[in-house]
Amino acid sequence: MSQPDTIDTLLPASPVPESLPEPLPDAPYIALENLRKAYRIGQQAIPIFAGLDLAIAEGDFVAIMGPSGSGKSTLLNLLAGIDRPDGGVLRIGNSRLDQMGEGARAAWRAHHMGIVFQFYNLLPMLSAAENVELPLLLKPLSRRERRARVERVLDLVGLAGRENHRPGMMSGGQQQRVGIARAIVSDPPLLLCDEPTGDLDRASADAVLDMLRFLNSEMKKTIVMVTHDPQAALYARRTLILDKGRFIEEARAA
Amino acid sequence: MTLFDLARRNAWRKPMRTVLLLVCIAIAFLIYGLTSSFLAGSQGASAANEDILGVMSAGGRGQALPMALGERLKGDPDVADIAPLVRMRGFVGTERNVVAVSAADPVRMMAVNGKGLGLGTPQIEALGAARDTLLVGRALAEAQGFKVGQSVTVSAFDMLKKEGGRDWRFTIAGIFDGENASTDTYFAIARLDYVNAARARGSDTVDAFVVRPKAGADVGRLAARIDALFRNSASPTRTQSEKQFLEAFLRQYADVGLIVNLVVGAAFVTLMMIVVNTMVFAVRERRFEIGVLKTLGFPQRTILTLILFETLFLLALGGAIGLVLAKLGTLAAGPALGLVLTPAILARALGLIIGLGLAAGALPALGAWRMPIVSAFRTR
Structure with a gap:
């Protein structure tokens, strides 16, 4: 498809998707097998996962819900490669994250994964464009190429003309859109979202979720979203309920 | 970015x-x-030359050396040239306004350290034009506001004149700049023949000999040889490079x-x-x-x-x-x-x-x- 001018021109007005694209292939893009993780406090080990299994297909949009302490954030940290499992298999694409060292995982993150945080986590002294440009500093791109990409992505998230605005000059919804732009600017196949609407009002939250759905359906990004918000989970193709380190329920979008 | x-x-x-x-x-x-x-x-001190030697009395700065020692110094095969030097310390105007004057043979001073001091033929000729002429260093001239042609009276602390008194009148014949900005130019150069003839005491003695070794000479060995030459004489010497001398001079105070x-x-x-x-x-x-x-x-x-x-x-x-x-x-x-x-x-x-x-x-x-x-x- 041709590249949209802005994301607003492509997204439907309704906050809830009316239909979803074609069914996804069966081959898992993300595979967790017998994954184990425990935190240690002094001599005491507190198990989080004691043999977790999960398969997510390429191009899927999965929402993970569950009560506090169920292991949602730990799971996201493991998928993002910012934490290591104690055992089991953690494979994303062709990469075995459970076998990688810190340097290899950093390189993997730079090329294969974008992340959207609940509180945006933009650097306050940088403009919107500079925040979005950050992941591109790790790529062999010229200044002009970086600038062109940043402009394109900011345009995509509806922030054309706000390039020079600092985070403090923008609303929460706008900051989160900058966060999404930063996550997709290097075109990673995987997008991880940690409560992306947790700090937003309903209207802003719906706009952000529309954008995520667009990235999934039109740009074929695989999305894993941790959320407490049942409304947000409606945007996903699948919703998994995590409790005490185990998936206890799965719901698929109609 | x-x-x-x-x-x-x-x-x-x-x-x-x-x-x-x-x-x-x-x-x-x-x-x-x-x-x-x-x-x-x-x-x-930083600009001082390590290749130029100063020969002084081993008894200290207050002890003079006979001028005749110069001929024996020149006899060393590694010595290119020497310049005898008499130092006069005094003041201009008030006692706090201290100046130093080095009395030397202009031609020999030029040969020994003309490059380092920034001396050229015009200055040497100007110094040779009259007996009571003075070449003033740039730093001293700027500090005192000295101009070429101006008469200056230096009241020496310890160098009396034969005719009585300690006021030495000079006419400024030129200004020298030094080889570079680090060169010490806060002093003046007078004619040795004038000072030597006019002083009441210490005639035909000098405070130091400035020695330029020949190119390629081992300066350290030459210094040791000079001191050995006069060790058992009536005027034992202490020979140091210009840099060593200045550093030792500073260490006298701290x-x-x-x-x-x-x-x-x-x-x-x-x-x-x-x-x-x-x-x-x-x-x-x-x-x-x-x-x-x-x-x-x-x-x-x-x-x-x-x-x-x-x-x-x-x-x-x-x-x-x-x-x-x-x-x-x-x-x-x-x-x-x-x-x-x-x-x-x-x-x-x-x-x-x-x-x-x-x-x-x-x-x-x-x-x-x-x-x-x-x-x-x-x-x-």
């Missing part, structure tokens, strides 16, 4: 703290610049170099503590953002480089400000103090900036390098 831009932006996130830190750094480098300029310039190094060392140790402390706090405040950068894929070495860049940037900026102030200080101090900010001082300052930057940035940079992302995210 580049990684350096990112480091620079980080450095200015708390402007007041950054300004105060820059003031500290600038003051330390100002102290360094001024004290080093004093060492390098005021006594001319080990200025040691004092300066101690002051500068204390300033830089204090500075390093301040920079380390500030950077550790700055990095601690930014733990969460460092976690974000690592999550975006910034490798540990890039995080380390960012922190080191930031420290180096602050030290370079503060150091540059301090050195500019030091340069202005050397200009404002006037020639009497003879402060000279040499390229060597600036090169050492650059080394200090890099060394201190790396040393002060190492601790916070390593902290940021090692910080696990999960721990960084727990700080919010």
